[in-house]
Amino acid sequence: xxxxxxxxxxALRKQIGDLSQIEKAVNTxxxxxxxYETIFLYYDRASKFRVKKVKKxxxxxxxxxxxxxxKWGIIDNLLLLGGDSIIPFFRLDNPCDDGDNKxxxxxxxxxxDDDFLIPExxxxxxxxxxxxxxxIKQFKKFSNTDRKSFGITAKIWKRxxxxxxxxxxxxxxxxxxxxxxxxxxxxxxxxxxxxxxFNLHGSKISANWYGQDKGDYPVALAPQNICNASxxxxxxxxxxxxxxxKSHEDAxxxxxxxxxEIYGFCGSTTIxxxxxxxxxxxxxxxxxxxxxxxxxxxTVGESLMNxxxxxxxxxxxxxxxxxxxxxxTLLQFVLYGDPTSRLNVRNRGGAxxx
Amino acid sequence: MIxxxxxxxxxxxxxxxxxxxKDIEPKITEKKIRPQDSIFKKLSLGRPKQFVTIFRLKxxxxxxxxxxxxxxxxxxxxxxxQGEIIKITESR
Numbered sequence: 001x002x003x004x005x006x007x008x009x010x011a012l013r014k015q016i017g018d019l020s021q022i023e024k025a026v027n028t029x030x031x032x033x034x035x036y037e038t039i040f041l042y043y044d045r046a047s048k049f050r051v052k053k054v055k056k057x058x059x060x061x062x063x064x065x066x067x068x069x070x071k072w073g074i075i076d077n078l079l080l081l082g083g084d085s086i087i088p089f090f091r092l093d094n095p096c097d098d099g100d101n102k103x104x105x106x107x108x109x110x111x112x113d114d115d116f117l118i119p120e121x122x123x124x125x126x127x128x129x130x131x132x133x134x135x136i137k138q139f140k141k142f143s144n145t146d147r148k149s150f151g152i153t154a155k156i157w158k159r160x161x162x163x164x165x166x167x168x169x170x171x172x173x174x175x176x177x178x179x180x181x182x183x184x185x186x187x188x189x190x191x192x193x194x195x196x197x198f199n200l201h202g203s204k205i206s207a208n209w210y211g212q213d214k215g216d217y218p219v220a221l222a223p224q225n226i227c228n229a230s231x232x233x234x235x236x237x238x239x240x241x242x243x244x245x246k247s248h249e250d251a252x253x254x255x256x257x258x259x260x261e262i263y264g265f266c267g268s269t270t271i272x273x274x275x276x277x278x279x280x281x282x283x284x285x286x287x288x289x290x291x292x293x294x295x296x297x298x299t300v301g302e303s304l305m306n307x308x309x310x311x312x313x314x315x316x317x318x319x320x321x322x323x324x325x326x327x328x329t330l331l332q333f334v335l336y337g338d339p340t341s342r343l344n345v346r347n348r349g350g351a352x353x354x
Numbered sequence: 355m356i357x358x359x360x361x362x363x364x365x366x367x368x369x370x371x372x373x374x375x376k377d378i379e380p381k382i383t384e385k386k387i388r389p390q391d392s393i394f395k396k397l398s399l400g401r402p403k404q405f406v407t408i409f410r411l412k413x414x415x416x417x418x419x420x421x422x423x424x425x426x427x428x429x430x431x432x433x434x435x436q437g438e439i440i441k442i443t444e445s446r
Binding site: 201206309316322323324 | 373374381385387390393394408410412417421423424425430432440441442445446
């Protein structure tokens with residue numbers, strides 16, 4: 001299995017400053033990844049593959065990856081090192097008529113052809129959070145051996161969310177907001193867990209995620225509720241993975257990743273959709289499949305890739321076509337963190353890293 | 355285009371089951387979906403031969419959270435050519 005870790009040296013240096021500690025952490029990570037043939041490249045620097053270096057432009061970077069693949073061989077796993085200012089998200093046309101002008105997506109980096117809906121390789125990203133320590137932390141995560149899950153949903157989606165949550169826990173343990181609010185939220189709920197699941201409202205401009213009961217929209221989770229959290233996070237919140245011009249102070253996704261025992265985050269960059277009740281569709285279905293694969297012992301990167309493929313197959317079997325919100329779901333969900341993390345759910349020893 | 359009586363039925367259903375969208379006039383669109391050849395090919399599935407027509411009733415409403423953040427709520431009812439509901443979807 002090949003793993004390409006890719007970044008832009010000039011842009012990363014501009015964000016972070018001295019890169020020596022990051023490069024050291026990446027090289028240590030590579031040495032520890034004995035199951036992978038791993039290389040770390042800067043797209044704006046010459047490499048041993050003699051592929052022409054490129055500027056910070058999504059199309060050029062994507063072509064650079066394809067050119068490396070021609071020289072090196074099939075790239076199974078791609079890890080983008082840095083946020084939008086280092087390796088930009090693609091701005092794809094939004095299939096839906098909603099408040100998003102474009103869909104921020106990493107899917108094109110995961111595709112070899114021009115059909116970006118269906119990924120062909122694992123693709124994940126380690127955001128930079130403008131901090132070398134933050135990046136280095138992502139390469140040095142240690143998971144615990146706990147087996148429990150935590151989940152919370154807006155009250156109105158309780159039935160739909162239970163259908164997802166049963167993959168990782170007992171549906172009756174799923175909390176709802178209301179009555180839960182950020183004031184009553186206990187930090188311990190997020191501690192010593194393997195999976196953390198959120199089906200809440202999100203906003204592009206707010207740091208918080210919200211519950212709902214009829215016309216009430218309480219704050220269900222605020223960044224300050226996250227302290228010593230552990231496990232893998234999957235969120236269906238609108239803008240749950242939106243990180244442009246954000247930091248761990250005002251983006252829950254980055255706040256989670258700043259925790260030493262959170263080893264990944266899967267969420268949506270834009271307005272996401274889901275059903276009001278079972279059967280699962282859109283974001284609910286994608287996250288449900290993701291959990292299924294992680295439980296089977298696949299890496300989190302493989303799990304998201306397979307979940308997208310299965311999602312498309314299921315929807316095509318169900319209705320014969322991918323409609324606007326199905327397409328948007330496939331494009332908007334991204335993975336943050338080390339894609340080779342694996343939760344050894346089937347083993348009694350609990351969650352563990354490769 | 356879809357039967358106006360059917361649209362009225364759906365609006366009543368939405369008012370009943372989703373009171374927050376009561377009195378919201380939906381945007382109604384008709385969409386012809388062409389066979390998605392490249393997706394079917396990529397998934398090694400037999401490709402569909404026909405165009406499919408669907409209708410969508412989109413209800414939009416801006417709401418305010420307890421901390422005064424404005425969120426756009428979207429509810430979409432997708433219908434097949436016969437006017438049967440395929441799915442009801444909400445923004446998260």
